[in-house]
Amino acid sequence: MSTGIGARVKRKEDKRFITGQGRYTDDVRVDNQAYAAFVRSSHAHAKVVSIDKSEAEAAEGVIAVLDGHQLTGDGIGNLICGWAVSSKDGSPMNMGPWSALATDRVRYVGDAVAVVIAETKQQARDAAELVAVEYEELPVVASSTAALEDGAVQVHDNAPGNIVFDWEIGDEAATDAALAGAAHITEMHVVNNRLSPNPMEPRSAVAIYDSAEDHYTLYTTSQNPHVARLVLSAFYNVAPEHKLRVIAPDVGGGFGAKIYIYPEEITCLWASMKTGRSVKWTADRSEAFVTDAHGRDHVTHARMGFDANGKIVGFKVDTHANLGAYMSLFSSATPTYLYATLLSGQYDIQNIYGNVKGIYTNTVPVDAYRGAGRPEATFLVERTMETAAREMGMDPAELRRRNFIGSFPHQTPVIMTYDAGDFAGNLDMGQAAADVAGFPARKAEAASRGKLRGLGYSCYIEACGIAPSAAVGSLGAGVGLWESAEVRVNPVGTIEILTGSHSHGQGHETTFAQIVGERFGLPIENVSIVHGDTDKVQFGMGTYGSRSGAVGMSAIVKAMDKVEAKVKKIAAHVLEASEDDIVIEGGAVKVAGTDKQMLWHEVGLAAYTAHNLPAGMEPGLKETAFYDPVNFTFPAGCYIAEVEVDPETGVTKVIQFTAADDFGTVINPMIVEGQVHGGAAQGIGQAMLEGVVYDEDGQLLTGSYMDYCMPRADDVPFYRIEHNKTICPGNPLGMKGCGEAGAIGTPPAIINAITDAIGNNDLQMPATPLKVWTALQAAQKPM
Numbered sequence: 001m002s003t004g005i006g007a008r009v010k011r012k013e014d015k016r017f018i019t020g021q022g023r024y025t026d027d028v029r030v031d032n033q034a035y036a037a038f039v040r041s042s043h044a045h046a047k048v049v050s051i052d053k054s055e056a057e058a059a060e061g062v063i064a065v066l067d068g069h070q071l072t073g074d075g076i077g078n079l080i081c082g083w084a085v086s087s088k089d090g091s092p093m094n095m096g097p098w099s100a101l102a103t104d105r106v107r108y109v110g111d112a113v114a115v116v117i118a119e120t121k122q123q124a125r126d127a128a129e130l131v132a133v134e135y136e137e138l139p140v141v142a143s144s145t146a147a148l149e150d151g152a153v154q155v156h157d158n159a160p161g162n163i164v165f166d167w168e169i170g171d172e173a174a175t176d177a178a179l180a181g182a183a184h185i186t187e188m189h190v191v192n193n194r195l196s197p198n199p200m201e202p203r204s205a206v207a208i209y210d211s212a213e214d215h216y217t218l219y220t221t222s223q224n225p226h227v228a229r230l231v232l233s234a235f236y237n238v239a240p241e242h243k244l245r246v247i248a249p250d251v252g253g254g255f256g257a258k259i260y261i262y263p264e265e266i267t268c269l270w271a272s273m274k275t276g277r278s279v280k281w282t283a284d285r286s287e288a289f290v291t292d293a294h295g296r297d298h299v300t301h302a303r304m305g306f307d308a309n310g311k312i313v314g315f316k317v318d319t320h321a322n323l324g325a326y327m328s329l330f331s332s333a334t335p336t337y338l339y340a341t342l343l344s345g346q347y348d349i350q351n352i353y354g355n356v357k358g359i360y361t362n363t364v365p366v367d368a369y370r371g372a373g374r375p376e377a378t379f380l381v382e383r384t385m386e387t388a389a390r391e392m393g394m395d396p397a398e399l400r401r402r403n404f405i406g407s408f409p410h411q412t413p414v415i416m417t418y419d420a421g422d423f424a425g426n427l428d429m430g431q432a433a434a435d436v437a438g439f440p441a442r443k444a445e446a447a448s449r450g451k452l453r454g455l456g457y458s459c460y461i462e463a464c465g466i467a468p469s470a471a472v473g474s475l476g477a478g479v480g481l482w483e484s485a486e487v488r489v490n491p492v493g494t495i496e497i498l499t500g501s502h503s504h505g506q507g508h509e510t511t512f513a514q515i516v517g518e519r520f521g522l523p524i525e526n527v528s529i530v531h532g533d534t535d536k537v538q539f540g541m542g543t544y545g546s547r548s549g550a551v552g553m554s555a556i557v558k559a560m561d562k563v564e565a566k567v568k569k570i571a572a573h574v575l576e577a578s579e580d581d582i583v584i585e586g587g588a589v590k591v592a593g594t595d596k597q598m599l600w601h602e603v604g605l606a607a608y609t610a611h612n613l614p615a616g617m618e619p620g621l622k623e624t625a626f627y628d629p630v631n632f633t634f635p636a637g638c639y640i641a642e643v644e645v646d647p648e649t650g651v652t653k654v655i656q657f658t659a660a661d662d663f664g665t666v667i668n669p670m671i672v673e674g675q676v677h678g679g680a681a682q683g684i685g686q687a688m689l690e691g692v693v694y695d696e697d698g699q700l701l702t703g704s705y706m707d708y709c710m711p712r713a714d715d716v717p718f719y720r721i722e723h724n725k726t727i728c729p730g731n732p733l734g735m736k737g738c739g740e741a742g743a744i745g746t747p748p749a750i751i752n753a754i755t756d757a758i759g760n761n762d763l764q765m766p767a768t769p770l771k772v773w774t775a776l777q778a779a780q781k782p783m
C-alpha cells in the first residue's frame, strides 16, 4: 500500500495516544517536585488594598507564598502583545501593563494576585484559600458596548474610552460613494459570540531551576515552544535564552489557546528559582474557563451595496472587538489583519472599508481561537450575502456566482492577493454532493412531519500558511513567520526530521513522514519526526494559522532538496557516473538506464564512513533549511447545511452537512477530512450551542460544562466531504492549509439554514432552542 502523497495512511502517533501512553506535561515527574496554586481575584475590577499571607505561610506543606510585588521587584517584565496595531490617526496602541501577578489592581475574575508553592497539590490549593486579599471594588465594564458608554470606568489608565486602537483598512470615501449609488443596500448587525477554547488537555507547566548551572527547563502545553522561550527571555526577563529550555511534549489540543505565554508559565519559572524547587501547575477545568484566552466576541454593523444586477458595489464594516482586560500575545492581529483583510470573501468587491475598534473590558483576555479573525470575516460576509439574496428575491447561490472572483491572481482592496482558486467549481461540487436540487422535496417531506427544513450556504475563504515575513513585518509583527527543518539521514539510512512545527492533534508525525518516505522511497516507519524541544530543534515558529503543511513541510522539502543533491554527488562518485544520471527510486540510488545502484542505506553509510567521498566533501548527511513563504495560502470551499427545526420547541437538528474544500495538494485525505470534521463540529458548537456569558458585574456565568454547552456526538451529522484542487503556486508541494477551514466555514452555513427554515433573518449565535423559537414566533406574528 502506498504511503506517499495522497495516501490515507493511519496516524502513526495514534498507537500511543489510544493506548494511554501519550506523555503530557502533567505526566512529567521530576525530583524535588512542588506544586503551585494561584490566588485569583473574585472581583472583575478592584484595587488590591493588602495581601495577608501569614496564615497561608503557616499552613502545612507550604514552601512559599509569593506576590506581584516580589515578582516585579525581581525584574520580571510585563506580558506584552507582540503585534503593534496603530490607530487611523497614526497613534500607537494604548496598551496597559499586565503583570503575571497583579500588584495594585485586578481587572478580571481570575486575575492572579499571588501563588502558593507547597509540597502537594492539595496543600497548595488549601493554603491559597487562606491568603487574605483585601480589595476595594471598582465599577466594571463587562462588554464592549458597556466599555464604550460615556463615563464608563477605564480598565487601564492609559487607554482613554477603553479604546486600545481605532484601526482602519480600505478607502472610506470611495466606499461611501459606491454605497450612495447602490440600487440595493443590505444592512447587518452581527454578533460573533464569545467562545471558550476547551482543549481536552488543560494548560500545564513544570518549571525546573537548576542552580548549579543557573539553567531553567520548562515543560509546557505550548503550540510554539521556541516562541515561548524567546518571549520569556526577551520580554519577560525570566532567563537568558541560552539558559532556558522549553519542551512542549504531547499536547492534547490547542485550538489557538496554547500559542500565548500566560502568567502561570512565567510565575512557575520564577517561583522555581525563588524556592529552589521544581514547580508544577495544571489548570483544572474551572480554572481553564477563567484563564485560557477566549475567542471571537465581535459586534459588527455593516452595509453592503449592490447594483441592479446583483453585483456588489461596496462593503462598509464597523466592528467592535472585545479584547478583554489585557492584550494577549496576538490579540491585536486577530481582529485586524486576520479579520478585515478577508472582508472581500470570495467576491470581486472594488470598494471595501473596515473600521475596527479594539476595546478593553473587565473580562478574560481575548485572542486567536481556531480560525482567528477569519471565522468572523466569513460569518459577516456569508450572512450578508444570504440576507441580500433573500432581500432581493434571488437564489443565494446565484447571487454568489454573479460576484465570484474568476481569475487569479486577484488583488483585493484589503491587502490580500489571492493566488489560486475555483470558487464556482467548489459551489458546483457542493451543490451536487448536497443534492440541492432535491431540497424542495425534502422540505415538503419534513413539513409533513411538522418540521421546518432550511438550507444554508457558506462560501468561505481564509488566508493561512501564516505567514510571509515581509508581509507580517510591514504590518507590525514582532517576528517573521518562516519555518525551519533539519533532515538527518543516519548511517543506516533511517531519517530524523527536526521541525519547528508542533503537532498537538494534527497528525504531523504521519504526514511529515509521508512526504519524506515518498521522496526517498522509504517506508514511513523509517522516518521519525522530532519536534517540541528547544534543545533538539534549533528554532521554529510553531503551529497555528494552518501553517505546518504549507510552511513547515516546505522547509522540510527545501532541506530534502539539499540532502538529495549530496546523495547524488556521493552516488555519482561511488558508481562512477554523472550526477545528472542519478535517480532516487524505490529505496535505491541508481544510474538511470543501467543496473548500477546503491541501496539508500549504503549511501547513508558511505556519507559517514567517509572513505570514499568525492574530494573535499564533508562527511555526514544532514541538512537544514529555513522556508519563508512568498504569500499566504488561500483555502476556500463551499459548505451547505440542512437543518430541521421543531416549531413547537425551537429544537434544531443539523440533518445534512456538505463540505467541498479546495486545499490544493492533499497529503493525507483521511487526516484532512478529520481536520474538517473537528473544525465543523466546533463550527456547529459556535453556531448552536457555545457562548461565554458574563453578567454586568463581570462574573462569568458559563464557568463549567453545566452552563457552557460543547457539541456532542449527537449534535453533529455524518459529513459529506468533497475535495476540489487548485494548486497553490506559492509553495513546493502546492498545499493550502486545512486545519481551520471547518471552524471558519461552518457557522454561517448553519445560521443561514436555520433562518431559512424559520423565515426570520434576525437571529444571533448561538442559536439555542429558545432563540430559535422566539425568532419563529416573531416571524409568525401577524403584521
Ligand code: MCN
Residues within 6 Å of the ligand: 199, 252, 253, 254, 255, 256, 369, 370, 371, 504, 505, 506, 507, 508, 511, 512, 543, 544, 545, 546, 547, 548, 549, 550, 663, 664, 665, 666, 667, 668, 669, 671, 672, 675, 678, 735, 736, 737, 738, 739, 740
Ligand atoms: N494536510 C494535508 N494536506 C493539506 C493540508 C494539510 O495532508 N493540503 C495535513 C498536514 O500535513 C497536517 C494536517 O493536515 O498533518 C493539518 O495541517 P495544516 O492545515 O497545515 O494545519 P497545522 O498543522 O498548522 O495545524 C494548525 C491548525 C490550527 S491553526 C488549529 S487552531 C487547530 C488545527 O490545526 N487546532 C487543532 N487542528 C487541530 N486539530 C487537533 N486535533 N487539535 C487542535 O488543537
